[in-house]
Every structure is written in C-alpha cells, then in structure tokens.
Amino acid sequence: MAKDSGTDWHDNPKGSKPADLREFRPQFTHAERDRRWDGARKRMKMANLDALLIIGYDIFFDMGLVNARYLTQIGSKAGTNVLFFLDEDPIVWNALPHQQRPTNPHLGTQDWVTEIRPFLGLGEMAAEIRGRGLDAGKIGLIGFSSSIMTTPTILHGDVLRLEAELPRVEFINAGYILEEMRLIKSEEELAVLGQAGKIARKVIDTMIEYPKAGMTEAELWAELIKTQIVNGAEPQVFFFLASGPVEHKESELWHLLHGVEQPAVPSMRPLQSGDVITGEWHTQYGGYLAATEFTVYLGNKAPQELKDLHMVNVECLEASLDVIKPGNTLRQAWEAIRAPAERAGLDFVELGFHGHGMASPEFPTVVYRPGYGLPSMNGDKIGDFVFEEGMVFGNNIDLFNPNWKSDVGCMFGDMVVVRGNRAERLVNVPLELPEVG
Numbered sequence: 295m296a297k298d299s300g301t302d303w304h305d306n307p308k309g310s311k312p313a314d315l316r317e318f319r320p321q322f323t324h325a326e327r328d329r330r331w332d333g334a335r336k337r338m339k340m341a342n343l344d345a346l347l348i349i350g351y352d353i354f355f356d357m358g359l360v361n362a363r364y365l366t367q368i369g370s371k372a373g374t375n376v377l378f379f380l381d382e383d384p385i386v387w388n389a390l391p392h393q394q395r396p397t398n399p400h401l402g403t404q405d406w407v408t409e410i411r412p413f414l415g416l417g418e419m420a421a422e423i424r425g426r427g428l429d430a431g432k433i434g435l436i437g438f439s440s441s442i443m444t445t446p447t448i449l450h451g452d453v454l455r456l457e458a459e460l461p462r463v464e465f466i467n468a469g470y471i472l473e474e475m476r477l478i479k480s481e482e483e484l485a486v487l488g489q490a491g492k493i494a495r496k497v498i499d500t501m502i503e504y505p506k507a508g509m510t511e512a513e514l515w516a517e518l519i520k521t522q523i524v525n526g527a528e529p530q531v532f533f534f535l536a537s538g539p540v541e542h543k544e545s546e547l548w549h550l551l552h553g554v555e556q557p558a559v560p561s562m563r564p565l566q567s568g569d570v571i572t573g574e575w576h577t578q579y580g581g582y583l584a585a586t587e588f589t590v591y592l593g594n595k596a597p598q599e600l601k602d603l604h605m606v607n608v609e610c611l612e613a614s615l616d617v618i619k620p621g622n623t624l625r626q627a628w629e630a631i632r633a634p635a636e637r638a639g640l641d642f643v644e645l646g647f648h649g650h651g652m653a654s655p656e657f658p659t660v661v662y663r664p665g666y667g668l669p670s671m672n673g674d675k676i677g678d679f680v681f682e683e684g685m686v687f688g689n690n691i692d693l694f695n696p697n698w699k700s701d702v703g704c705m706f707g708d709m710v711v712v713r714g715n716r717a718e719r720l721v722n723v724p725l726e727l728p729e730v731g
Contacts, residue, residue: 312402320489320526320580324369325480327406330365330475335380337471344431346378346468347419347456349448351438355532355576358438358447360652361472362386363581367404369377376640377422385422387413416452429460441648441659441670452635466690469518475653478684483582484711487686490584491709491720493525494577498588498721502728505592507567511537515560522577530578535559537571540597540702551643551694551703553587556644567593567731572602572705576654585650586687586721587707588726599698602638603705604727607706609634611692611725614647618710618717625677628660635693643703644690646673651686651707661690685712686720 338346350362363369372389373598379554384407388400391412411418431566435456437448446469454464454509479487505514515535520605523529534553542548553559561644565571571594576583591600610631617630628646635642648671649656653669657705660677662672669675684717687710694703704727 297438298354305394312399315402316405321404321684322406322482322486322580324406325369330481332713333475334365334378334471335500337475338380338434340469341434341466341468342432343434343466343468344380344428345423346376346434346436346471347375347465348376348436349452350374351449353438353447354440354443355530356578357440357443357653359477360581361436361438361469362679364472364476364652366407367581368400368410369405369581370400374486375413375419377419381425383407383409384530386410387419388414390670393689416455417459420456423460423463429461429689432464432466433460434471435465436469436472438653439469439473439631440653441655441657442668444668444670447651449703451508473657476653477649477657478682479651479686479711482683484684484686485597486580486582487584487711488720490527490577490579491722493522493527494575494584494586494709494721495723496525497521497575497577498586500722500728501571501573501588501590502724505565505590506731507572507592508564508665510562511535512560512561512562513599514565518575521667526579528578528581530576530583531556532583533575535571535572535573537563537565537592539566539568540570540591540600540699541568546702550701552692552705556576565592565731570702571595572708574598581652583650583652583654584721585648585654585707586710586723587688587705588692588723589691589706590702590730592731594729596727596729599695600702600704601727603640603693603695603704604706606634606638607691607704608692608725610645610693611689611706611708611723612645614689615710615717615719617716618647618687618712620681620683621680623677624658624660624673624679624681627681628673631691639695639697640693641696642694643692647687647689647710649685650688654688657693682711683712683714686710687712687717 325577360376361371437446481529538548644661646661660673689707
C-alpha cells in the first residue's frame with residue numbers, strides 16, 4: 295500500500311522482521327554491552343554530562359567509526375552516529391534512506407540496539423536532543439583520535455551546525471571517556487582479538503607459501519587480502535607491503551625498511567628471486583585489529599646480514615614478552631626491547647610498542663626515540679606510566695644495519711596481551727626468517 299511519506303513507499307508484510315544473521319558474524323553478549331554502557335554512564339555522571347553525541351566518519355582505515363561501534367556493535371562505512379543517554383537505550387543514525395529499504399541491515403546483525411534511523415543530517419539529531427529537553431544541558435561530543443590523529447576528527451562544519459541548532463547546549467570534548475574505557479580489554483574482547491590473531495597467522499602462512507618469482511606484487515597483495523576475508527575477517531586494506539631486491543645499485547634507494555601504503559603498493563612490478571618482502575597489516579575481526587609485521591626472503595639462501603637482522607628482531611620480541619607485564623613502566627619496557635639492537639649496533643625505523651584494539655595506534659604508543667617525531671609516539675612524559683593486565687600491544691620491530699645497507703631492513707612483530715609475569719602472544723608469528731619461492 296502506498297504511503298504519503300517520501301522515504302517509505304510500501305508496507306512490509308505484517309509481522310515480518312529483519313532476517314537474523316547474527317550467527318554468521320562475531321557477537322558480543324549483553325553482559326559485555328551492559329559492562330560498556332554502565333562504564334560510560336558512570337563516567338558521564340562524574341563529568342555532569344546529560345548525553346554523549348558520537349559522530350562517526352569513515353576516516354583513517356575506518357577507525358573514525360570505532361567509538362560508535364564500541365557502544366553499539368555498528369560501525370558502518372556509510373557513517374554511524376549515536377546519541378547515548380544516561381537512562382535510556384541509545385539511538386543510532388546510519389546511512390541514507392535507500393539503504394534502509396526494506397529495513398536497516400544492522401537490525402539483523404546485532405541485538406544491542408533497536409532504534410536505527412536513516413541519517414538525514416545533523417538537524418534531525420539536534421531535533422531529537424531538543425525533543426528530549428536536553429537543549430540546555432551538557433553533551434559530550436565524541437569523534438575519534440589516536441596516537442597519530444591527536445586532534446579529534448569532527449568536521450568543523452558539523453560543529454558549527456550543532457552550535458547553531460543547539461545554542462544553549464554546552465558541548466564538551468568527551469572522547470577521552472571511551473578511549474580510557476578501551477584501554478583495558480575484557481575477556482570477551484581478548485577472545486575476539488585472539489581470533490583476529492589466528493586469521494593474521496593464516497595471512498603469514500600465505501605470505502610464506504604463495505609468492506613466486508614472476509608474479510606481480512599486486513597478485514601477492516590480493517592473495518593476502520583474500521586470506522583475511524575468506525577466513526571471516528572484514529575487508530581491511532591496511533596492508534603496508536614492500537618488495538624489492540636486496541642487491542641493487544648503490545645509486546638506487548629502495549623503500550625496504552618498512553611496508554608502503556596505498557597507492558604506492560601494490561604495483562605491477564614482478565617479484566624476483568633475491569627480493570625481500572616486508573609487510574605490516576591489520577586483520578579486522580568483529581571490529582578488532584590484530585597487529586602483525588613480518589618479512590620473507592624470496593630465494594633459497596638469504597644474505598647472512600638479513601638473517602642477522604632477523605635474529606636480533608626475535609631477541610627484541612622475546613625481551614618484550616618478559617618486560618611487558620603489570621607494574622613495569624613503559625620506560626623499562628622500551629629500554630629492554632631496544633637493548634638487543636643497541637648491542638648489535640643496529641638502527642631502527644620503529645622499535646617499541648603501541649596500544650591495539652579497535653584502533654591503531656591506541657594509547658600508549660612508544661615507537662620512536664625520545665625527541666624524535668610526534669611526542670605522542672616517542673614516550674614523551676609517559677615513561678613512568680605502568681602496564682596493567684588486559685592491555686594489548688602491537689610490537690614494532692623494524693631494524694636495519696646502516697653499515698650494511700641503509701635501505702634494506704627486516705620487519706617483525708606480534709600482538710601481545712599483558713598477563714601475569716609474561717606477555718601472551720596472539721598471532722604467534724614464526725621465529726625463523728622464511729626463505730621461500
């Protein structure tokens with residue numbers, strides 16, 4: 295039957311409801327939902343906030359959506375905005391009207407929220423705030439930030455629109471509330487990260503078994519992404535890859551110290567015997583990212599210098615497992631992790647650790663030397679912070695020997711959980727340098 299509405303033209307069959315697709319996707323329990331909602335509401339009350347307004351954009355490999363997803367299990371690339379209350383279930387605005395027909399697909403992929411509306415602009419969200427009598431209150435405005443993106447990502451025009459629509463509201467930057475909560479992972483979160491780690495290990499197996507001389511870098515990259523997807527991970531193109539000849543003209547500089555981002559890779563360059571292939575990637579499962587770094591040598595016999603680099607990589611990883619534990623300081627950890635490289639006279643692009651979970655790099659991050667690069671990534675003023683059980687970190691171990699080659703290195707890294715007296719590995723990267731193809 296036709297309707298007068300310009301957004302819905304037909305009734306759905308009486309009694310029909312969204313198909314239940316939850317068994318085909320990772321799910322968090324209602325107990326986990328209640329833990330998160332309770333934690334957020336307690337922090338809201340302490341900050342005297344009446345509501346949280348979460349603006350989610352498809353930014354930085356979808357990480358701009360993680361705060362919305364953390365509270366709802368919905369993090370659609372088409373945009374996810376959430377109005378979260380102290381004493382009522384949240385409202386989600388997601389995607390355009392035509393994507394709601396016959397119903398919003400996320401009503402069948404999770405059971406945390408039931409009120410999902412098409413996103414028709416911030417005006418409708420502002421009207422909801424006015425309708426609930428919150429237009430003279432304090433609202434926490436949440437975008438996204440990380441150790442790299444230190445400025446919260448909320449479009450300036452959106453802020454101006456909200457201020458114009460709600461002139462009496464006091465907007466407070468409240469991203470810290472969810473970032474603090476995401477710092478310590480629950481056992482449910484760790485289980486999902488563990489599954490992401492298992493899929494990441496399958497990607498390593500593909501990286502070892504698949505490359506052959508003559509195939510293009512693009513063919514290898516596509517196979518690595520395919521391995522993630524067919525094993526249940528979400529499409530995630532954060533896959534920094536690099537390949538090139540270890541032996542080359544001294545007049546040429548190859549980018550073989552660290553993986554390279556798109557669109558510089560993947561290219562149609564054919565792989566060759568004697569290449570080193572390095573990668574850093576995120577395997578996304580249930581919204582959670584497994585951190586992995588790995589290197590393979592394409593050929594029967596890798597240069598001894600490359601093998602030596604890899605051996606020190608393994609020493610740095612082993613040191614991290616011993617020192618990343620509750621009560622130790624970040625400074626104790628980064629000094630212990632870097633000690634093997636210093637003894638061997640090696641340099642590094644990154645050598646340390648960064649928080650990991652729904653985003654990367656999360657707080658705390660220490661991968662650069664003191665005074666180098668972004669203060670949020672070099673340990674500035676956080677050396678005395680201590681590890682707590684349930685934190686998760688990706689290792690960044692990217693070594694090279696400037697006395698051998700200034701443009702060829704070895705990447706290596708696992709993802710670890712702070713547990714008891716020794717960190718637990720979740721990807722279980724192989725400890726040998728593969729000589730493949």
